[in-house]
Amino acid sequence: MNKETIYALSTPYGKSAIAVFRVSGPNCIDIIKKHTDIKKLNRSQQTHTNFYIDKKNKKILDKVVAVYLRSPKSYTGEDMLEISTHGSRAIIKGFIEVFTKTKLCRLADAGEFTRRGFENNKFDLLQTEAISDLINAETEEQKEQAVKQLDGGLSKKIKYFEDQIKKILANTEAIIDFSDDEVPKNIEKKIKEQTKNIIKDINNFIKDDKYGERIRSGFYVTLIGKTNIGKSSLINYLAKRDVSIVTKTPGTTRDLIEIGFDLWGLPVFFIDTAGIRKSKNNIENIGIKRAIEMGKKSAVNIVFIEKLSEVEKYNNMFDNNIFVQSKSDINKKLIKSRKIIKISSKSGYGIQNMLKKIHIRISRKTPKNSLVSRERHRNILKECLKTLDKSRKISNIDLVSEEIRKSLNIISKITGKTDINEILDIIFKEFCIGK
Ligand SMILES: Nc1nc2c(ncn2[C@@H]2O[C@H](COP(=O)(O)OP(=O)(O)OP(=O)(O)O)[C@@H](O)[C@H]2O)c(=O)[nH]1
Ligand SMILES: [Mg+2]
Structure with a gap:
């Protein structure tokens, strides 16, 4: 103390x-x-x-x-x-x-x-991280994720993985430490099966589109389209203040401009970008390059179009597009298709509908039950998977045992607790050796 x-x-x-x-x-x-x-x-x-x-x-x-x-x-x-x-x-x-x-x-x-x-063992590393997340939570979903983690949701899952690996380790140690007639006959086959199962379990667990990390850090929604089409006006409408310069001159926005937004509990960052066009201006071209890069890595793009024929071009450039047509208050050539959301940043028309579509798109794409909330957890789990996989390719039981032990040490870095002594308890409990 x-x-x-x-x-x-x-x-x-x-x-x-x-x-x-x-x-x-x-x-x-x-x-x-x-x-x-x-x-x-x-x-x-x-x-x-x-x-x-x-x-x-x-x-x-x-x-x-x-x-x-x-x-x-x-x-x-x-x-x-x-x-x-x-x-x-x-x-x-x-x-x-x-x-x-x-x-x-x-x-x-x-x-x-x-x-x-x-x-003093009041909580593990994961819960410590959750306390910090809870203090920093700005939206409902962020708060919920932190509470789940504080409640031990992820800790329990990691403990389950650890227990499975400990069982495998107990089996390998048993082969090494005891004579053939003392351990069950099919034990090597069992080790292989157990390792295969735990690899499958962990793989499934991290196949979650990084939802947990994104809940912590936020989802990017990028505004994409030609110059002068109303991107900056939309970001200003959403921010309820003038974050981005709006003028009649095409090519006004050059840099990425970001605002945080609480989308019914989902933490979202809307990003205004330079209008995409052919330009001879070096600075503008840097801005356009940034816009395209951002569009490629965001969760959703709000793509501003004037004609239906533009849909295909943008779909070839980016995934996850939601198409809008702006200036619906004055535009006389509104696209007939209902799939293109008509909006106006002057009157606010259509914007709630657009936000709803973004919310649906982000929620649908991502599993709600994801527990991995940090890159740290994911990297450790991947490292653990690699070591487990390596153990499957080895025939010498001493070396197999070493790899399994290594994978146990790796995974326990997530909660910050390692208790290798428990292995002996499992060996004695499972096989009743030495009774
Ligand atoms: N009536 C009306 N005018 C709009 C609307 N949205 C934008 N405008 C006007 O259109 C012009 C261009 O708007 P911006 O928001 O600067 O367009 P942008 O897409 O950001 O343009 P760049 O930065 O050049 O790429 C401005 O004069 C705006 O006032 C709208 O919904 N209705
Ligand atoms: Mg602009």
């Missing part, structure tokens, strides 16, 4: 009804005795009390609610104190001064409370 006691202001610095200070570590009780009226502390408790700058001279800083959480039943697993104070800047400053002067605690580093919780 850490010896130093740490403190931090857990609510934002500024004027509010209450501010909460958190303290964690062995000196919590000393701080309570030195600065409050609370005398006895045997168990977790919540008390209304004076908080003193100087208790001997009865110099009160504030009347607070102090919650004492006795180790190990706290967020960090250590003794913890949560002090709710009145949320004025003067009081917050006063508490920081008291904490600095007491020498009983020091200011916590960023993430230090969570780190202590992890070190």
